[in-house]
Amino acid sequence: MSQYGPSRPRPIQDRVSIAIVASLYNNQFVQGLLDAGREELEELAPNATITVYRVPGAFEIPVCAELVIKNTRPDVVIAFGVIIRGSTEHADLVGASVTDALQQMAVRHTTPVVHEVLLVSSEEQAEERCLGVKINRGTEAAQVAVNMMALFRKMRASFAGQPELETA
Numbered sequence: 001m002s003q004y005g006p007s008r009p010r011p012i013q014d015r016v017s018i019a020i021v022a023s024l025y026n027n028q029f030v031q032g033l034l035d036a037g038r039e040e041l042e043e044l045a046p047n048a049t050i051t052v053y054r055v056p057g058a059f060e061i062p063v064c065a066e067l068v069i070k071n072t073r074p075d076v077v078i079a080f081g082v083i084i085r086g087s088t089e090h091a092d093l094v095g096a097s098v099t100d101a102l103q104q105m106a107v108r109h110t111t112p113v114v115h116e117v118l119l120v121s122s123e124e125q126a127e128e129r130c131l132g133v134k135i136n137r138g139t140e141a142a143q144v145a146v147n148m149m150a151l152f153r154k155m156r157a158s159f160a161g162q163p164e165l166e167t168a
């Protein structure tokens with residue numbers, strides 16, 4: 001299992017807005033991502049407003065995230081879902097389309113969208129990634145979200161001609 005992500009970011013104190021879109025399918029695992037993600041966000045972005053939206057399955061995540069971005073302009077969106085391969089190709093098709101839709105959305109809106117919609121082959125793989133303490137993709141998602149908010153804040157300040165923030 002991949003476990004060499006970037007290091008934990010420093011906490012940010014900004015009053016940022018974070019939207020989490022999480023599916024209900026395989027909720028015993030998605031809930032693990034949500035709980036771990038929230039716990040990490042409370043430490044790394046203590047002044048954040050976090051709003052959670054629940055959708056039926058992973059396939060419904062992008063359309064919900066799009067509506068959220070258009071209407072609330074969050075600083076970051078985190079997508080949580082767990083797709084477990086079955087007997088047909090349905091899971092792979094859902095996984096590929098969600099991945100593509102989330103990336104296109106992020107680029108189109110220049111809003112970071114953290115992709116933690118996991119496509120796995122077994123409940124065991126899901127458990128390792130969603131319910132673990134040492135390694136948890138929900139924790140990693142929160143760290144990526146904070147990293148991206150800090151980076152975008154610096155970049156926006158720099159583009160707006162506030163060089164003193166460039167090295168903040």
Ligand SMILES: Nc1c(NC[C@H](O)[C@H](O)[C@H](O)CO)[nH]c(=O)[nH]c1=O
Binds near residue numbers: 056060
């Ligand atoms: N098999 C999984 C699904 N399937 C449901 C779809 O996401 C979708 O809700 C349905 O096709 C109706 O549009 N969803 C998951 O999140 N995880 C799965 O393993």
Ligand SMILES: CC(=O)[C@@H](O)COP(=O)(O)O
Binds near residue numbers: 086087090
């Ligand atoms: C109904 C689904 O989305 C999914 O569980 C498909 O499973 P399978 O490929 O075994 O039909």
